[in-house]
Amino acid sequence: MRDYMKETDRYGRIWIWSAVVVVLMVPAAICVYYNAWPEMTAVLKGLLGVAPIYWTVGVIEVITYTPMLGVGGTYLAFVTGNLTSLKAPSALSAMESMGVKPGTEEGEVISTLAIATCSIVTTLVIAAGVCLLALITPILDSPALAPAFDNILPALFGGLGVVYISKNWKLSVAPLVFMICLFLAVPSLAGSVGVLVPVGVIIALAAARVMYKKGWV
Amino acid sequence: MEFSTNSTFLYLVAVLVILFVLAQSVFFLVRAYRRGREMGMSAERLRRVILSTSIFTLAPAVSILLGVVTLAKFLGIPLPWIRMSVIGALTYELPAATSTANALGLSLSQMITDPKAYSAIAWVMTLGILPSIILPPVLMKRIRGGVVKLRQKDDKWGDLFMTSMFLGMISAFLGMVFSDLRSGPAGLIPILVLLCSAALMGVCGYLIKKKNMQWLETYAMSISMVGAMIFAVVITPLLS
Structure with missing residues (x-):
């Protein structure tokens, strides 16, 4: 690894372990301040409902997204959250429009820049929203606007899809056909799309390898 | 307290x-x-x-x-x-x-x-x-080392590998949009929104490349996304 990458890794570790402490301090502070330590069984029962799924998704996401986002981008994106719906698309879009390759130092710089910007803007928008919550809640909750937010993922991935698929249409055929057929056959999988991302990745990689060996791409 | x-x-x-x-x-x-x-x-x-x-x-x-x-x-x-x-x-x-x-x-x-x-x-x-925040520092060296090795060994395949990863991710989300198709006209809404976003991006791409409107590149993703969200507001009452 080059110096910038090595340093980014070192700083990233410091920040992410600090973030672990900060994140754990929140419930701990609530318990101490209000003298309200919860019953262990309640926490364990609650965890049982979500941990098996989300711990698995967590492992899958780290393995899948780290090569795409780079060192700085990964350390930042996993702390600030909303990875699939915001951070990864923003990094992807920025690298594509700047014409840099993921996995290179240029890609690393642009991906980190995009994810950092994304995190700052999101944090500021939420902070502003919280300050003005009484004013904006009726607008955000209005039934007329609901379809806009319900359809944010197709609105986001439609544009991103055109950019990527138009440049690499041969590579996109296999994963796209598979995913469309899968979701048509088993619509209930829509709630588990995070788990299906690595499935799409494996299919795309296998198809790409075959086409590469045959000299089609 | x-x-x-x-x-x-x-x-x-x-x-x-x-x-x-x-x-x-x-x-x-x-x-x-x-x-x-x-x-x-x-x-x-x-x-x-x-x-x-x-x-x-x-x-x-x-x-x-x-x-x-x-x-x-x-x-x-x-x-x-x-x-x-x-x-x-x-x-x-x-x-x-x-x-x-x-x-x-x-x-x-x-x-x-x-x-x-x-x-x-x-x-x-x-x-x-918590695993989402603990695992990146634990696995980073191994994953990063793998990417560097891949690029050193065969740069062209390294490019294809990364592009395929992105396309795999995008495909999962594009496929998901079709999950409600069988539920009637309302199931068409996300697909039409997706197509609207894609069409707007296509128009932006045309204007950037063919009409030399390079400044549009900064706003193309936002235009396609927000335009498609507005489209969703318009068509939802018609199809629900």
Whole structure:
């Protein structure tokens, strides 16, 4: 690894372990301040409902997204959250429009820049929203606007899809056909799309390898 | 100490956490910007990345804010504010809160008043998402080393490998849009929104490449996304 990458890794570790402490301090502070330590069984029962799924998704996401986002981008994106719906698309879009390759130092710089910007803007928008919550809640909750937010993922991935698929249409055929057929056959999988991302990745990689060996791409 | 889900103490905790997140983001932003300049990338190019990402982020950020509004109905503002700014996403926070409330026999239709129930929910929200934050430093060297090796061995395959990973991710989300197709006309809405977004991006691409409107590149993603969201507002009453 080059110096910038090595340093980014070192700083990233410091920040992410600090973030672990900060994140754990929140419930701990609530318990101490209000003298309200919860019953262990309640926490364990609650965890049982979500941990098996989300711990698995967590492992899958780290393995899948780290090569795409780079060192700085990964350390930042996993702390600030909303990875699939915001951070990864923003990094992807920025690298594509700047014409840099993921996995290179240029890609690393642009991906980190995009994810950092994304995190700052999101944090500021939420902070502003919280300050003005009484004013904006009726607008955000209005039934007329609901379809806009319900359809944010197709609105986001439609544009991103055109950019990527138009440049690499041969590579996109296999994963796209598979995913469309899968979701048509088993619509209930829509709630588990995070788990299906690595499935799409494996299919795309296998198809790409075959086409590469045959000299089609 | 009297408990309230909107107490000054909880707001103070929230502000400290938000400041930490902002500090980390600014730290990485400045480092990446400086490195970009050292590598010969122009300040104008780097600023364009910041500007286009900022505009692109606005609509999804409002959607995340909507998550805060949803959770605030029973958790107050500070905890959802923290959770949606650090690691969290509504798709996780809501099931975590629901699962804990069920375990405690509580309903989430009204504001939580029991501090122990509140702290139990806060612990489950935190512990359930912890691997996402612990694993990157643990696995980073191995994954990063793998990417570097791949590029050194065969650069062309390295490019195809990374592009295929992106396409795999995009395919999963594009496929998901078709999941409601069999549920009637309303199931067509996400597909039409997707096509509208794709068409708008196509038009932007045409104007950028054929009409030399390079300035549009900064706004193309935002135009296609927000345009498609407006389209969703228009067509939903017609198809529902």
